[in-house]
Amino acid sequence: MKVRFAGFGGQGIVLCGVVFGQAAMLDGKRSIQTQSYGSASRGGLTRSDVCIQADEIYDLLYEEIDVLVAMSQQSCDAFLPGLLPAGHLFYESDMVTPNAEWSGHSLGINATDLAFKQLGRKVVANMIMMGFVNGALGLVSHDALVATVKQKVPPGTGALNIEALGLGIDHARAARAT
Amino acid sequence: MNIIEAIGGRELFTQGDVACAYGALLGGCTFFAGYPITPATEVAEAMSRLLPKIRGVTVQMEDEIASISAVIGASWAGRRAMTATSGPGFSLMMEGIGYACMTETPCVIVNVQRSGPSTGQPTEPAQGDMMQARWGSHGDNELIVLAPNSVQECVDLTRLAFELADRFRNPVFVMTDGEVGHMREKIVLPAAEEIDIRPRPAPSTPPGEFVPFKAVKGKVPEMASFGTGYHTYVTGLTHKESGLPTTDNAEEHTGLIRRICEKITDATDELTRVEMDQDDGATVGIVSYGISSRSAAGAVRLLRAEGMKVSHLRLVTVYPFPERVIRDFAAPLSRVLVPELNLGQICHTVREALDGAAAVEKVSKIGGEIITPDEIVEAVLSSGEPVKV
Structure with missing residues (x-):
């Protein structure tokens, strides 16, 4: 399972990949996280890939992905062509309009707006998105995801981040129900 | 702590x-x-x-x-x-x-x-x-x-x-x-x-008798750290076993330089760490190291899934160069590919070691992306022309 988180620098994109990679490890799977690294990660197009599978991972560079999580229009435009037809697109619905040619599965969430209006901090939009993605696909176990987020976020922000994660999971549940 | x-x-x-x-x-x-x-x-x-x-x-x-x-x-x-x-x-x-x-x-x-x-x-x-x-x-x-x-x-x-x-x-x-x-x-x-870290051992001879650059174990001298009571003179100039410079004596220079080189080359077998994945009957092989070895292992898996026989030797120790191991590995092979993220470096060393025993082909990639398993597969399946990916 190859998952690409993409957006612009400052959205916490790299952290998304790191969290899923570490959570997969806690679940007993193999995982590798790689990322774009350069001036772009300070404001331009940025990506964080995580590959999760049961056996040895040899291929570290891939054009075809199973899941794309796009937090900006630029990143959606850049990486949607690599999403496999049976893949899943998740997008920040206030910032991204998926290319009309994409006919596969897609789910949008206004993560940044929700973060600001319901939790008072735009910065946790990535947590909402992570909860949303995992709520929909169950890439990693809930316990591993929560444990990893608690460990990775700055001291004193655990509760806020877990709340944001929960908000994303709730929205995935609601989306599934419809 | x-x-x-x-x-x-x-x-x-x-x-x-x-x-x-x-x-x-x-x-x-x-x-x-x-x-x-x-x-x-x-x-x-x-x-x-x-x-x-x-x-x-x-x-x-x-x-x-x-x-x-x-x-x-x-x-x-x-x-x-x-x-x-x-x-x-x-x-x-x-x-x-x-x-x-x-x-x-x-x-x-x-x-x-x-x-x-x-x-x-x-x-x-x-x-x-x-x-x-x-x-x-x-x-x-x-x-x-x-x-x-x-x-x-x-x-x-x-x-x-x-x-x-x-x-x-x-x-x-x-x-x-x-x-x-x-x-x-x-x-x-x-x-x-399980972690047992000990300080570097002091010389086996007391200060006064200690000769700082005299080999005692094989060709490696013991080392006396500064401040431990031993007198050691350290210079980049050619030096005697005492450590003092001697810059115009061919015999002393030759002895020193041969010793500091041979202490490594004599231990090549001991220092060699490789991962050998041989396929009986294969005539094509890959010699790899570092990140490219991971892609090479992936390529081998893909090729074997298609029914092709291919061997793989991964160098964990690149130097001292394990010439004997490379020659043994390549003995049944007619082609050896060396994937590298450069325009050809270790492929030359492999070629020198094999000395014509097998054709050595470089699989070069530069530009900032790692070589992929698919690219190595393509190189193996190609006619043997040098492949640029």
Whole structure:
């Protein structure tokens, strides 16, 4: 399972990949996280890939992905062509309009707006998105995801981040129900 | 605080650069000097966080020449010492590395290779410093060069590098790259009670009788750290066994240089670490190292799934070059491919070792992306023309 988180620098994109990679490890799977690294990660197009599978991972560079999580229009435009037809697109619905040619599965969430209006901090939009993605696909176990987020976020922000994660999971549940 | 407490756990999901720092601590390193450079900076960052917790010292120097010099000085002061850099810094360090070879100073240099020459592509992985690692410093010398292909190996081989540096009194290089350095994977560290770090042993003879550059065990002399009561004169000039310079005596120069080279080359078999995956009946093989070896292993799997026979030899120790192992590996083969993130470096060494016994083809890739299993498959299936991917 190859998952690409993409957006612009400052959205916490790299952290998304790191969290899923570490959570997969806690679940007993193999995982590798790689990322774009350069001036772009300070404001331009940025990506964080995580590959999760049961056996040895040899291929570290891939054009075809199973899941794309796009937090900006630029990143959606850049990486949607690599999403496999049976893949899943998740997008920040206030910032991204998926290319009309994409006919596969897609789910949008206004993560940044929700973060600001319901939790008072735009910065946790990535947590909402992570909860949303995992709520929909169950890439990693809930316990591993929560444990990893608690460990990775700055001291004193655990509760806020877990709340944001929960908000994303709730929205995935609601989306599934419809 | 013990090392595992300082690191914060035994099972971690971390970057190759950080893993090199963990490996260094496990190898007994208590001194790091370096200058920040992408993609190696995280090694220095990790060392600056970790070493103060175990009474070690990290110093940010003014440049890489100062960094390697500080490492050499710390080693003579009895510390196990390391620096980490990338291509441009590695170039600057060559003077000091030669000095470390000549003065038989144990030290570890991590080179997180990026795309060169010059400042090149700072954020992109490459394997373009492999010839420089062996031949970059002037004069005759030998280096021990290890090439990890995973985050776990960044731990294990950096740890090993310290053991080898002490045992052979020589610089040891850990040649990683921007991909391995920045990617994150699971690592498992030993339990605290399994970590046994002892200070470098004092010479077996007392001060007064000790001859600082006289080989006692094989061709390696014992080392007396400064401040332990032993008198040692250290110079980059050709020196007698006493350490004092002797610059116009052919016999003494020849004896010294042959000894410092042969202490490594005589131990080639002992130093050789490879992963051999031979396929009975195969006539095509791949020789790989570092990050490209991971893609090569993937390529082998893809080729075998298609019913093709192919063998794979991965060099974990790149130098001293395991010529005998390469020749044995290639004996049944007519073609040997060498995938590298450069325009052809180790392929030349393989070709020299095989001396025509098999056709050696380079599979080169530069530009900042690692070579993929599919690209190696394509090269294997091609007619044998040199492949540029």
